[in-house]
Amino acid sequence: MMEVRGMIDRILWPTDFSENSRAALPLVKSMADKYNSRIYLLHVEETLSNTHKLLGMLGKKEVDKLEKTLMKAGETELIKVGDEDLINCNLYRKEVRVGDIAEEILKVADENDIGLIIMSTHGHGPIQNLAFGSVTEKVIKNSKTPVLAVPADIEPQTE
Template identity: 40%
Template sequence: MNVKKILWPTDFSKISEIALPHVKSMTQKYDAEIHILYVIEDVAHHDGWYGAFEEKRVHELMEHANKTASKRLGQICEKYLEGCPLYIKHVAIGDPANEILKLMAKEKMDLVIMASHGEKGHFRFGSVAEKVLKNSTVPVTIIPTGPNEQEG
């Protein structure tokens, strides 16, 4: 297996951090670069938000969310990814599963490592992880989140 690029999608939840030791281990094993992705859900396309804010305000909110996410990704990299060869931060706006799949194709990822579900996951296997797994053209490692790891 030739692994040069590993994608770790995160939603900044403690649950998504479960994948970090695996990401770091694989990165060091293969001397691969890590691509870290956070996806901001596009609030402008949610039924409850439509028309609630003027377009300029929605743009400002999304811009602020993007800056905040970039800063948070930087903090995660500094805290957890010391000793890794290279990490590249990505922030996208849209549907999490679709954005993960888009980045996988665009950057030609060799491996995806992610938690079985994120912050909103109420079931044992999240819809984002399921969609990525079903539509991926590269290996996807799903890290299970035991019952003690569930956020409530």
């Protein structure tokens, strides 16, 4: 039987920077500390160029420009999260991607041999009141990597 420490040497924390997605952060930090894991911090911007309505209103050039702006904003926010929230974590990596959110999470997990994905059950998508976030559900159903889904309304435990 494989030792847990070896299995969880890389943790993926996908975030959309919402308070809901931040609910997973204390657990990410705790698990990374316990297993001396590297944290992969990921933000995915939804592909806008596939949104035909938006393409019709703005045109491809403007949509591409908007995607680049959103990516730059995502990179800036990831730096902020790393500097403020992961300051005591010795190993972390940041990445911003554009595409289908769940598919990109799964790709990053596969490409980086991630041992555990920790994510909130709800981000700030258009329909937050469903029992389970659609991105989280898609990741759980299609992942080869174990996924730990953290309820967005979880209260952090203090010792």
